[in-house]
Amino acid sequence: MNLVKSKKIVKISNQSIERHPVPVLGIDYKVKIIYKNIKITELDIEEKTIKISLPNKYKKMDNNEILDLAIEKMYEQIAKVEIERAMEKYRIKLGFAPEEYEIKKINTLGKCEKNKITIHPEIVKYNRKIIDYVVLHQYCHLKYKTHSKKFFDMIEKYNPNYKECELSLLNI
Ligand SMILES: [Zn+2]
Known part of the structure; x- marks a missing residue:
């Protein structure tokens, strides 16, 4: 049931922005941006992909600064x-x-x-x-x-x- 629900969310927010690959521990990761009904930015690392979820309200904005910040925070966490x-x-x-x-x-x-x-x-x-x-x-x-x-x-x-x-x- 939950699986079906989350598939729907992905489909609705299928819009994505192209970003350069981001290196992590010597490997280039693709960056995938999705918009979701959330309040704060979320970042997940899946196989060779960094998935950044942004609140729907950011959809029509230039999000490069927010994305840079999310990637910067990710580097800080991995660095620790x-x-x-x-x-x-x-x-x-x-x-x-x-x-x-x-x-x-x-x-x-x-x-x-x-x-x-x-x-x-x-x-x-x-x-x-x-x-x-x-x-x-x-x-x-x-x-x-x-x-x-x-x-x-x-x-x-x-x-x-x-x-x-x-x-x-x-x-x-
Ligand atoms: Zn030295």
Whole structure:
């Protein structure tokens, strides 16, 4: 019964806006926008598709800003989980951790200042190899402030293929 009902809703609000694919963990997701009888914007991730439901009242408006905001919030939520995972991975491997870390929009993907690591939430556009590399890079800055030989020796010890990650970040 419920299934029939939800099919009807989809059919009524079959109007969609074309958006560029959105990368999540290195994979491009299609964005599908649907209008529903709801009060606030909803976002669901299905297989290779990000489904954003907007209230019917937004139908005739330019919704690009609302959609950008929904995608930004999605990146922040995924970043909380992914950065926590990578932080924990290197805390165990290296045996130390930053005093604190923060997920915040900055003008680079990651930085380390005064024992504090900051990571840009949009790091989750890239795959886990890149996320882990950026987190490891900042961890190594807790020991070595500059990009010295000792710094890169330390990175190499924990990620022998780190140069691949640096190259793919350069090509972005
Ligand atoms: Zn650095």
